Amino acid sequence: VKRVAILISGGGSNMLALARDMQGDHPARPVLVASNDPDAAGLARAAALGIATAAVDHRPFAGDRAAFEAELLRPILAVEPDILCLAGFMRVLTAGFVRRFEGRMLNIHPSLLPKYKGLHTHSRAIAAGDAEAGCTVHEVTAALDDGPILGQARLAIRPQDTPDTLARRVLELEHRLYPAVLRRFAQGDRGRLDL
Numbered sequence: 001v002k003r004v005a006i007l008i009s010g011g012g013s014n015m016l017a018l019a020r021d022m023q024g025d026h027p028a029r030p031v032l033v034a035s036n037d038p039d040a041a042g043l044a045r046a047a048a049l050g051i052a053t054a055a056v057d058h059r060p061f062a063g064d065r066a067a068f069e070a071e072l073l074r075p076i077l078a079v080e081p082d083i084l085c086l087a088g089f090m091r092v093l094t095a096g097f098v099r100r101f102e103g104r105m106l107n108i109h110p111s112l113l114p115k116y117k118g119l120h121t122h123s124r125a126i127a128a129g130d131a132e133a134g135c136t137v138h139e140v141t142a143a144l145d146d147g148p149i150l151g152q153a154r155l156a157i158r159p160q161d162t163p164d165t166l167a168r169r170v171l172e173l174e175h176r177l178y179p180a181v182l183r184r185f186a187q188g189d190r191g192r193l194d195l
């Protein structure tokens with residue numbers, strides 16, 4: 001059974017979707033939920049599920065990303081994860097950190113990559129007049145929101161959609177896509193899944 005550490009920054013709804021799926025005959029188990037924000041609501045939710053948690057506040061490191069990551073690495077390495085899942089983790093990781101987990105770190109991004117890397121994906125999709133929006137799970141490489149795509153889920157943008165309504169509907173897709181991709185990935189399947 002593969003050991004999965006999940007990194008979050010906020011509410012952790014994707015983390016919950018992953019953790020709830022990793023039960024029974026699932027090929028993986030959650031062994032840690034870590035956050036750069038000690039107040040992230042997802043930490044309490046993970047603890048309530050009996051998952052170990054860790055928090056390393058990035059703010060005292062004042063932009064020294066390598067020093068922040070060195071602290072964040074301690075609890076992660078302590079649980080000896082096979083797979084690292086970024087789930088709403090809002091810090092950019094250095095190439096050095098990424099290299100350590102090369103080929104075993106996943107991220108979910110709220111756009112149909114390669115469109116709209118970075119932030120404000122939904123307002124950008126609406127402003128561009130796109131017909132579709134969605135989410136992508138990909139392997140993490142040193143380049144931001146890049147790396148081999150493991151899965152995508154898409155929906156039609158409605159004329160009345162706002163960034164908020166779109167975000168809500170895409171988030172529901174995320175909760176289906178990420179567990180489905182992780183389940184396959186933990187079994188060694190790196191083929192692409194389209195929902």
Ligand code: GAR
Nearest residue numbers: 010011012013014087088108109110
């Ligand atoms: C999700 O929509 C995720 O795709 C996005 O943040 C949200 C986290 O929600 N991630 C990014 O924007 C990464 N750059 P959650 O904390 O409820 O899972």
